Amino acid sequence: MHNNVIDRSKDFTLLELLDRVLTKGVVLRGDIVISVADIDLVYLGVKLLLSSVETMERLKSGKPIIV
Amino acid sequence: MINDLIYVYCIVNSLPELDHNMKSKGLKFLIFDDFYVIVKYVSENEFSEENFKKNLSDLQWVESNAREHIRVISEMMDCCTVIPFNFGTIYTSEASLKKFVSDYYASLIENFHHIKGKEEWSVKIYCDRKALSEQIDELSEEAAALEKQIMASSPGKAFLLKIKKTGLIENEIIRLHKNYGQKYYDEFKNLSESTSLNNLLPKEFTGREDTMILNATFLVNKNKVADFISTVETCRKKDGNSGCFIEATGPWPPFSFISIKEKQ
Numbered sequence: 626m627h628n629n630v631i632d633r634s635k636d637f638t639l640l641e642l643l644d645r646v647l648t649k650g651v652v653l654r655g656d657i658v659i660s661v662a663d664i665d666l667v668y669l670g671v672k673l674l675l676s677s678v679e680t681m682e683r684l685k686s687g688k689p690i691i692v
Numbered sequence: 693m694i695n696d697l698i699y700v701y702c703i704v705n706s707l708p709e710l711d712h713n714m715k716s717k718g719l720k721f722l723i724f725d726d727f728y729v730i731v732k733y734v735s736e737n738e739f740s741e742e743n744f745k746k747n748l749s750d751l752q753w754v755e756s757n758a759r760e761h762i763r764v765i766s767e768m769m770d771c772c773t774v775i776p777f778n779f780g781t782i783y784t785s786e787a788s789l790k791k792f793v794s795d796y797y798a799s800l801i802e803n804f805h806h807i808k809g810k811e812e813w814s815v816k817i818y819c820d821r822k823a824l825s826e827q828i829d830e831l832s833e834e835a836a837a838l839e840k841q842i843m844a845s846s847p848g849k850a851f852l853l854k855i856k857k858t859g860l861i862e863n864e865i866i867r868l869h870k871n872y873g874q875k876y877y878d879e880f881k882n883l884s885e886s887t888s889l890n891n892l893l894p895k896e897f898t899g900r901e902d903t904m905i906l907n908a909t910f911l912v913n914k915n916k917v918a919d920f921i922s923t924v925e926t927c928r929k930k931d932g933n934s935g936c937f938i939e940a941t942g943p944w945p946p947f948s949f950i951s952i953k954e955k956q
Contacts, residue, residue, distance in 0.1 A: 639755050640897055641814070641941060644890070646758050646779035649947035654796075655700065655781035656788055657741050663748050670751045672896060 640671060695733035697740070698783040701764045702945065703793070704728050704772035705804050719764060722786060724793040727800060730768055731789075739782050748780075765945045773808050775800065776945040799953045807950070810885055810911050811943035813920060817876055817906040818898070823935025824865050831934075832864045872936055873906040876927060883920045884910035888948040902937060909948040917943070 647664050659667075695718075708721050708728050721728040737743060747753045758779050765776045783789040793800070828835045838860060842853045881887050890907040898904055912920050924940045931938075 638899075639751075639758075640893070642758050642762060643754075645944060645947040646761050648778065650776040650778040650945070650950050651703075651781065651952050652778045654777075654792055654952065656784040657697070657739065657744060657780075657782035659744075659748065659778075659780045663745060667748055667751075667754055670749065670754070 643667065643671065695735045697734050697736060698722075698786065698789055699732045699734045699739065700777045700781045700783060700789065701730045701732070701761060702768055702774045702776045703800065704730065704768055704774050706772050708768060709771045714764070714767065722789065724790045725797055727793055728772075729789060729793065730764065734782070739780075744780060744782070762945070769943070769945055773804055774945055775803055775807070775950055776947050778947075796952050799951075803950055803952065806886075807911070807946040809914050810946065810949075811914060811917060812946045812948055813910050813912050813917075813940060813942035814944060815876070815880055815906065815908050815910065815924070816904060816939045816941075817873065818900055818902040818937045818939070819869055819872060819905045820902040820935035820937070821865055823933075824868055825861050827934065828861050828864060831868060832860075835860055835864055869903065869905040872931075872934075876906055876938070877908055879923060879927065880908070880910050880920065883916050883923060884912050886911040886949055890948075902935070905936075909944075911946060911949045912942075 647659065647667065652658070701719075704721075705727055708730060710719055710721065710730075718732045719730060720732070721730050723729075738747060747757075761779045765774055768774050783792070824831065829839050830836070835857065838853060838857050842850045842857065845853060877887070877889075888909040888911075890909065892904045892907055895901070895903070910920070921940070924938055928938050
């Protein structure tokens with residue numbers, strides 16, 4: 626069996642992860658859910674984080690799984 | 693504080709196996725109709741509407757919880773077909789979760805049918821402008837023809853033609869990006885049951901120097917996954933020198949291929 630994401634989920638970039646879990650799957654069906662405005666805020670946070678050189682280097686070294 | 697909010701990870705349609713590790717993390721399943729909903733009881737301290745919103749501004753909190761979210765769902769994929777929920781879906785009572793399941797019963801059945809025996813794979817392709825522009829005379833007939841003209845021209849005319857060529861290269865790179873993106877998309881689409889195209893992300897998000905030319909997700913039948921991976925490898929070998937970089941990740945839970953419709 627090929628590698629599953631769980632074994633190496635640490636290797637996924639935060640962006641790749643958020644791209645899926647924030648806006649896809651079964652959305653907007655709970656009693657409490659993240660609003661679109663909140664999602665935008667999370668992305669803004671990611672953008673600010675990425676603009677720091679140090680973080681950029683860290684993320685670059687945390688390469689996503691490559692088959 | 694009492695943990696009385698219900699955090700939902702996913703729904704499965706066969707009896708899930710929760711190992712000791714998962715149980716010790718507080719994971720359990722609730723049975724509604726023909727479905728098993730994988731949940732964890734969480735505290736208002738973290739997940740009440742107000743506190744949850746506050747926590748979303750803490751990227752470290754978001755990252756660790758988002759990773760946990762995907763980890764739990766991925767583990768469930770080992771034993772079951774899963775319908776993943778998006779991160780941070782909270783129900784305030786079992787009754788309200790039960791109502792969701794029965795309200796959307798038909799749609800859930802339909803979705804399970806659609807994703808059964810399939811995996812989600814993500815393909816992102818990046819292209820290095822510099823590598824392309826260095827090879828532009830080999831990749832573009834127009835550029836090659838113009839280069840020939842430059843070589844045969846007087847210095848003055850050659851100077852003007854070189855300016856023209858700079859503009860041409862820009863357009864040709866855009867055209868080549870589109871062509872490559874389409875070519876790869878078609879190739880992977882042939883091996884997939886469904887596809888989903890995502891926005892091309894700017895460099896400030898990817899943290900890469902090269903340009904993203906394809907951001908797509910594919911729903912691949914499990915018996916085609918080996919072909920899918922070997923196609924990634926073949927493309928990588930074939931096109932490695934042309935400045936294209938292929939990044940394939942998976943198997944992901946089928947986040948991109950779930951569509952829960954309102955009850956008719």
